[in-house]
Structure formats: structure tokens, C-alpha cells
Amino acid sequence: MTTTVLPRVNYLNVRHGVASWLLTKDHKRIGIMYLVVVTIAFFLGGIFATGVRIELTTPQGDFVSADTYNRLFTMHGVAMVFFVLIPSVPAILGNFALPLMIGAKDVAFPKINLLSWYIFVIGFFFTLAAMVLGGVDTGWTFYTPYSTVYSNSNVLMTGIGVFIAGFSSILTGLNFMVTIHRMRAPGMTWFRLPLFVWALYATSLVQILGTPVIAITVGMLALERALGFGIFDPRLGGDPVLFQHLFWFYSHPAVYIMILPPMGVISEVIACFSRKNVFGYSFVAFSSLAIAVFGFLVWAHHLFVAGISPYSAMVFSFLSFAVAIPSAVKTFNWTATLYQGAIWWRAPLMWVFGFIGLFLIGGLTGLFLASLGLDVHLHDTYFVVAHFHYIMVGGAIMGFFAGLHYWWPKMTGRMFSNAAATLAALLVFVGFNLTFFPQFILGYLGMPRRYHAYSEEFQVLNVLSSAGASILAVGYTLIACYLVYSLFKGEAAGANPWRATGLEWKTQSPPIPDNFPETPIVNEAAYKYSEREIEVA
Amino acid sequence: MPDGVAAHADPHGPASATGFGAAGHHPALQHHFQTLAQQQEAATLGMWIFLVTEVMFFGGLLMAYLLYRVWYPAAWSEGSLELDIRLGAFNTVVLIASSLTMALGVRAAQTGAQKWTVRWLLITMALGFTFLVVKFFEYREKYLLHHIPGPNFEFEGPHAGQVELFLSLYFGLTGLHALHMVVGFSLLAVITWMAHRRRFSPEWYTPVELSGLYWHFVDIVWIFLFPLLYLVDRARQFG
Numbered sequence: 164m165t166t167t168v169l170p171r172v173n174y175l176n177v178r179h180g181v182a183s184w185l186l187t188k189d190h191k192r193i194g195i196m197y198l199v200v201v202t203i204a205f206f207l208g209g210i211f212a213t214g215v216r217i218e219l220t221t222p223q224g225d226f227v228s229a230d231t232y233n234r235l236f237t238m239h240g241v242a243m244v245f246f247v248l249i250p251s252v253p254a255i256l257g258n259f260a261l262p263l264m265i266g267a268k269d270v271a272f273p274k275i276n277l278l279s280w281y282i283f284v285i286g287f288f289f290t291l292a293a294m295v296l297g298g299v300d301t302g303w304t305f306y307t308p309y310s311t312v313y314s315n316s317n318v319l320m321t322g323i324g325v326f327i328a329g330f331s332s333i334l335t336g337l338n339f340m341v342t343i344h345r346m347r348a349p350g351m352t353w354f355r356l357p358l359f360v361w362a363l364y365a366t367s368l369v370q371i372l373g374t375p376v377i378a379i380t381v382g383m384l385a386l387e388r389a390l391g392f393g394i395f396d397p398r399l400g401g402d403p404v405l406f407q408h409l410f411w412f413y414s415h416p417a418v419y420i421m422i423l424p425p426m427g428v429i430s431e432v433i434a435c436f437s438r439k440n441v442f443g444y445s446f447v448a449f450s451s452l453a454i455a456v457f458g459f460l461v462w463a464h465h466l467f468v469a470g471i472s473p474y475s476a477m478v479f480s481f482l483s484f485a486v487a488i489p490s491a492v493k494t495f496n497w498t499a500t501l502y503q504g505a506i507w508w509r510a511p512l513m514w515v516f517g518f519i520g521l522f523l524i525g526g527l528t529g530l531f532l533a534s535l536g537l538d539v540h541l542h543d544t545y546f547v548v549a550h551f552h553y554i555m556v557g558g559a560i561m562g563f564f565a566g567l568h569y570w571w572p573k574m575t576g577r578m579f580s581n582a583a584a585t586l587a588a589l590l591v592f593v594g595f596n597l598t599f600f601p602q603f604i605l606g607y608l609g610m611p612r613r614y615h616a617y618s619e620e621f622q623v624l625n626v627l628s629s630a631g632a633s634i635l636a637v638g639y640t641l642i643a644c645y646l647v648y649s650l651f652k653g654e655a656a657g658a659n660p661w662r663a664t665g666l667e668w669k670t671q672s673p674p675i676p677d678n679f680p681e682t683p684i685v686n687e688a689a690y691k692y693s694e695r696e697i698e699v700a
Numbered sequence: 701m702p703d704g705v706a707a708h709a710d711p712h713g714p715a716s717a718t719g720f721g722a723a724g725h726h727p728a729l730q731h732h733f734q735t736l737a738q739q740q741e742a743a744t745l746g747m748w749i750f751l752v753t754e755v756m757f758f759g760g761l762l763m764a765y766l767l768y769r770v771w772y773p774a775a776w777s778e779g780s781l782e783l784d785i786r787l788g789a790f791n792t793v794v795l796i797a798s799s800l801t802m803a804l805g806v807r808a809a810q811t812g813a814q815k816w817t818v819r820w821l822l823i824t825m826a827l828g829f830t831f832l833v834v835k836f837f838e839y840r841e842k843y844l845l846h847h848i849p850g851p852n853f854e855f856e857g858p859h860a861g862q863v864e865l866f867l868s869l870y871f872g873l874t875g876l877h878a879l880h881m882v883v884g885f886s887l888l889a890v891i892t893w894m895a896h897r898r899r900f901s902p903e904w905y906t907p908v909e910l911s912g913l914y915w916h917f918v919d920i921v922w923i924f925l926f927p928l929l930y931l932v933d934r935a936r937q938f939g
Contacts, residue, residue: 267732268731268732269732271742271746272742272746273732275746333753337746337749337750337753338746340745340749341742341745341746341749344742344745345738345741345742345745346732346738346742371749371752371753371756372752372753372756373756374753375753375754375756375757375759375760376756376757376759376760378757378760379757379758379759379760379761379876380760382872382876383760383761383764383872386868386872387868390849390850391849391850391851391853392849392850392868392871392872393849393861393864393865393868394764394865394868394869394872396865398861399861399862399864399865399868400768400771400772400775400861400862400865401768401865402767402768405763405764405767409760409763409764682734
């Protein structure tokens with residue numbers, strides 16, 4: 164490991180002061196600014212989750228009232244989905260790494276990139292205001308007519324926040340897509356692109372095609388709630404199920420906005436730490452696109468018990484099974500990448516292992532829910548809660564941390580403690596499984612979601628779950644501690660601490676404002692690792 | 701490691717190798733692009749992708765329209781007859797004309813006819829403004845008749861609730877469209893000012909072209925909205 168001092172001029176110290184950050188057009192700084200806001204949202208969402216888990220340690224509704232409980236889990240969902248999971252990997256790691264990885268000076272539209280951060284923050288403020296004013300109790304899904312007519316909480320304010328934040332996501336997707344098309348360095352052909360870039364491309368596709376639909380759907384909801392327009396109102400002949408269709412037309416693909424970029428991260432990290440080319444590069448690349456496309460055709464599996472036609476339910480069930488294929492392609496290819504690799508046991512790889520294990524369980528339990536008959540039993544139970552947490556936290560968040568640890572030396576120029584990071588990965592993995600695995604059993608036994616009290620026989624499993632959540636909290640806090648510590652005391656990382664391939668490692672850490680002293684020229688495929696390199700390291 | 705300034709020394713880098721060709725030091729060339737051609741291609745692609753997102757944006761409302769039109773044909777016919785076909789048709793003509801003048805404005809920018817660029821853009825803005833004024837009077841009439849959905853909605857007839865649904869979608873769709881007209885109008889105001897200040901040349905007139913794309917898109921949306929909203933069952937009226 165190199166022990167040189169940090170480079171004299173880099174993007175972090177080239178300008179100073181708050182204004183130099185708030186007016187920056189540098190994609191790397193914008194990525195850091197997203198990291199700050201998302202971290203705040205993550206801890207906020209964590210606090211709400213803590214309330215939920217404390218309430219559920221006893222069968223009686225004794226910690227908070229039923230109404231407060233509804234608000235807690237709703238705000239947990241809203242904060243985590245719209246302000247953590249959606250922006251986490253694309254807006255933080257994507258913003259930071261994408262131009263570096265393709266050898267560009269910046270994204271195609273740096274001003275729009277900054278604008279999308281501001282839009283995100285404004286959306287976040289609206290949502291925060293809604294929370295401060297008493298919160299919202301509809302569930303993050305805002306189902307009508309409860310949300311439009313009956314709820315006595317801040318649906319409108321939250322809706323406006325989500326609506327605004329959506330445009331941030333759209334603009335980021337647009338920016339990335341144009342960047343990948345038009346900003347690649349000479350020689351960086353499509354099939355030399357790192358797989359993270361392919362994943363971001365697929366994600367952009369979903370953001371561009373899906374997010375406008377949720378925006379207009381929330382817009383219609385707002386018109387109905389604020390002005391009394393009737394679009395989903397059954398009293399006028401409107402159809403609440405239409406809302407569900409439109410909502411999930413975005414919100415199911417949104418799961419792929421959350422999981423595709425972490426999948427890209429996994430490909431980067433696993434190649435680096437097994438010192439091998441990713442097995443089946445083009446299969447992994449195209450499986451990202453396949454997931455993005457298939458992902459648009461499965462939304463109605465959220466509506467199996469909402470009274471949709473049994474024939475369409477069969478089609479959607481079949482397509483939901485089909486989307487497992489490209490996901491499995493990725494998992495198998497990552498495993499094959501590890502096979503006969505020279506595994507280098509470093510913290511980023513621990514997060515990857517966590518990802519693969521948890522994503523596997525999350526993905527397979529998704530197939531349970533895609534089965535028409537079984538879904539009738541499992542719908543709206545804790546089984547569903549456990550399933551999507553395995554994907555969204557076990558998958559997306561583990562992948563995010565894999566990427567954050569992998570690129571942290573590049574972002575800050577500093578190394579974090581490998582031992583602490585490994586311990587954190589272990590804590591999060593154990594804590595996560597302890598939190599959510601019991602919920603599969605609870606759901607299977609019939610415990611419904613979204614209630615603040617439950618039958619006595621469910622208590623043991625719920626206590627286990629709450630205990631796991633506290634381990635999870637310790638794990639996440641530990642990450643914050645050693646990463647902040649590394650900012651001040653971490654040893655200088657040098658340009659390429661992981662001896663990774665990829666253009667981002669060919670420039671100094673932290674990079675200069677323009678990324679590269681001169682535009683790089685690419686003349687080889689991604690992931691040219693030699694198995695013996697590890698011995699040198 | 702050289703510092704950030706070094707990168708400024710050669711903004712074009714090995715760009716000619718990518719086939720774009722060096723475009724010289726054009727004042728409009730932004731720092732992070734290699735060539736003006738690359739910058740134009742990026743901007744154009746960005747605008748087209750933006751228009752795709754707009755299609756999806758209107759798509760949600762049109763989906764609701766489609767579903768309820770299939771479910772409630774009688775109410776749709778009744779609601780549609782409440783709209784003023786003459787004003788709607790007039791506005792359609794106005795908007796199509798504005799698309800023509802916009803295209804002529806882009807053409808003028810392309811050939812470097814600065815004065816005509818400004819003139820055509822001003823005419824386009826005037827037509828857009830006319831559209832919005834007419835729309836205002838249409839909305840005003842609906843307001844006076846209590847045809848705006850919500851607590852004050854009044855309508856006599858067997859399908860009153862579903863007519864309210866129709867009018868909700870009418871206001872949703874045309875309101876969203878009018879909002880886009882306002883945005884387009886503001887965009888054109890900026891572009892006209894830039895054209896007036898001689899900021900464009902045949903070499904670089906991307907903002908004019910992209911505003912044109914946006915304007916045509918808003919026009920096309922109306923070309924869909926007019927028959928969908930005004931012409932549902934006019935045979936009953938005129939046949």
C-alpha cells in the first residue's frame with residue numbers, strides 16, 4: 164500500500180467555501196453533495212424504523228398509538244424509497260464514477276446535474292415539512308381513495324415532495340444516458356464499457372420511461388385531493404385500481420432503479436477482488452437491459468388480489484417469473500467469476516458476498532410471491548415485507564456500501580480501516596438476517612403488515628427481529644464512524660489502492676477537477692486482470 | 701501529478717481521432733466537450749430523450765382518458781359537446797401555424813438570417829400567446845357555468861358524475877398542455893433575446909433548434925388533444 168501524501172491539487176481543495184460547493188458543476192462534488200443529503204434521509208428513515216421495531220417488540224399497541232404507527236411506517240417508506248434507495252447508487256456513486264469510468268471531463272450537462280441536486284433537495288424539504296407537520300399515514304403507496312379523501316395527514320405536502328424529487332431522478336437518467344452515448348473517450352467502445360456503466364444505462368432507461376408516470380399519477384392524486392377533481396374517485400365512476408396500475412407501472416420498475424446500479428457495482432468489485440475478468444461480460448451487460456425491459460411488464464403482480472382479470476394475472480405472473488432469468492444470469496456469472504479467482508479478502512468484497520447471499524434469498528422469495536395461488540396467502544403479510552427488504556436493503560444497500568467502500572479511496576484520497584469495514588459488513592449481514600428472516604416466517608404464519616398490534620404467538624419472532632434491527636443500527640453507525648475517521652486520519656490511498664483496472668484508477672486520488680490531465684485513449688477491454696497481480700499487491 | 705490547469709491547455713485533445721473534427725475555439729463551446737459537433741449532438745439527444753419523458757408524462761393522463769372513455773362512452777359524448785368546438789378548432793389552426801413559423805425561424809437561424817430569426821420567433825410567440833388567451837376564455841366560460849370539477853361542480857344529466865370525470869381529465873390534459881405552452885413561451889422569449897443579440901450563427905444555433913423541437917412537441921400534443929376532447933361525438937351535433 165502506498166503511503167504518499169495526498170496530491171496537492173484535487174477537486175476537493177481546488178476551491179474552498181460553501182459557495183464553491185453549492186455552485187459547483189463538478190460531477191464529483193455533486194456526487195458528494197448527494198451523499199450528504201441521502202445520509203441525512205437514511206438516518207431519518209432509520210429513526211422511523213426504530214419506532215416501528217420498538218412498537219413491535221410487544222403484541223399490544225403500547226409504545227405508540229395506531230395512528231402514530233401508521234405515520235411511522237409510512238414516513239420510513241417514503242424517506243427510504245424516494246430519498247435513499249432511488250438516488251443512492253446512481254446519484255452518488257454514478258455521478259462520481261461515471262465520467263471517470265468513460266474518460267470524460269464531466270457529464271454531458273453539468274448545469275442540469277447541479278439543477279437535479281437542487282430539485283432533489285427541494286423535494287426533500289417538502290417531504291421533511293410534511294413530516295414535521297405531523298407526517299403522513301397512507302403507506303408509501305398512497306393508495307386512493309384513502310389518500311385522496313379520507314386521510315387526515317399531510318398527503319398533499321408529501322405528494323408534492325415526491326413529485327418534485329421525481330424530476331431530479333428523470334434529469335439524472337437523461338444526463339447519464341446522453342453522457343454514455345456522447346462523452347466516451349476515444350477507443351471506449353460499447354463493449355469495453357465497465358459493467359457499472361451498462362447498469363447505469365439500463366437504470367437511466369427505467370428512470371426516463373417510468374418516473375414521468377409516477378409524477379403525473381401523483382399529480383392527479385394531488386388534483387383530486389387539493390381541488391376535488393375526480394380521476395380515481397369511485398363516486399364519480401373513477402377507478403382506484405387504475406391508480407394502483409399507474410403507481411406500480413413506475414414503482415415496480417423503480418425497484419430496478421434501486422437494484423440495477425448496485426448490480427453494476429458488484430460486477431466491478433467482484434472482478435477486482437477476484438483478479439479476474441467478469442465471466443460472460445456481454446451476458447451480464449445485456450441482462451441489465453433485459454431486467455430494465457422486463458421490469459416494465461410485471462407491475463400488476465402487486466394487484467393479484469385487487470380484482471384484476473385472472474387472465475391478465477396469469478400473464479403478469481408468467482412475466483414476473485421471466486424477470487428472474489436475467490437476475491439469475493448475473494448471480495451465476497458473479498459466482499463463476501469468483502471460481503478459480505485469486506480472491507483478495509478486502510472489505511468491499513465482504514459487502515459483495517453479503518449482497519449475493521441476501522439478493523439470492525430476496526430474489527427466490529420473489530418467485531413465491533409471483534405465484535398466483537401462493538400470493539393470495541402471502542399478500543400483505545410480513546412475508547412481502549421481508550422479501551422486499553431482502554432486495555432493497557440486502558441487495559441495494561449492501562451493493563451501495565460495496566461501491567462506497569470501493570470508490571471511497573478515489574473520492575477522498577484516504578483509506579478506511581479494513582478491519583473496521585469488515586466487521587461492519589459482518590454486523591450488517593448478521594443483523595439484517597436476524598431482522599428480516601423471522602419476518603418470512605411471521606408472514607407465512609399469517610401476520611399482516613401495517614398493524615401496530617399482533618397476536619401473542621408472534622412475539623418471539625418479533626423480538627428476534629427487533630434485536631436484529633439493533634445490531635443493524637450498530638453496523639450502520641460503525642460505518643459512519645470509521646469513514647468519517649478516515650477523512651482525517653486515513654492514510655493516503657494513492658491513485659490505485661486496489662490495483663484495479665478501469666480509467667477511474669488511472670488518475671490521481673482524489674482526481675483533479677477535470678478528472679484526467681489529458682483525455683485517455685482506451686485500447687483494451689474492461690477487467691484485464693492478471694491472476695498473479697495479487698502477489699505484487 | 702500535473703494540476704488542473706494542465707487540462708485546460710488542450711481542450712480539444714485527440715478529438716479529431718473520434719471523427720468529429722476540430723471545430724475551432726467557438727465561444728459557445730463548453731469546456732467539457734471536445735468539439736462543437738459533440739456538444740450539439742449531446743444537446744440534441746438530450747432534448748429528444750426529454751421529449752420521450754414528456755410522452756410518458758402525458759401518457760399517464762391519456763391512459764386514464766382511454767380507460768374511462770371505453771367505460772363511459774355516453775358521458776364522454778355528453779361532456780365533449782360541452783366544449784366549444786369553434787374555439788378549439790381556432791386554437792388548433794393557431795398552433796399549427798405557430799409550428800410553421802417556428803420551423804421558418806429555425807431555418808432562418810440555420811442560414812444566418814438574423815433579422816428573420818427574430819421576426820419568426822416573435823410571430824411564433826404571438827401565436828402561442830393567442831392560444832393561451834383563447835384558452836383562458838374557454839376556462840372562464842367553464843368557471844361561469846360551474847363546470848370546473850370539485851365542490852362547486854354542477855351538471856344536469858343522467859351521467860353527471862362521469863361527465864365530471866371527463867371534465868377532470870379535460871382540465872388535467874389541457875391544463876398540463878397550457879403549462880407547457882407557458883414554458884415554451886418563456887423559452888422562446890429567451891431565445892429571441894439571444895437571437896437579437898446575435899448569439900447564433902449557421903455554425904451554432906442549437907438552442908433555436910431545440911426550442912423548436914420542444915415547441916413542435918407541444919403542438920403535437922394539442923393535435924392529439926383536440927380530437928380526443930372536442931370531437932368525441934360531434935356527429936350527434938352536426939349530423
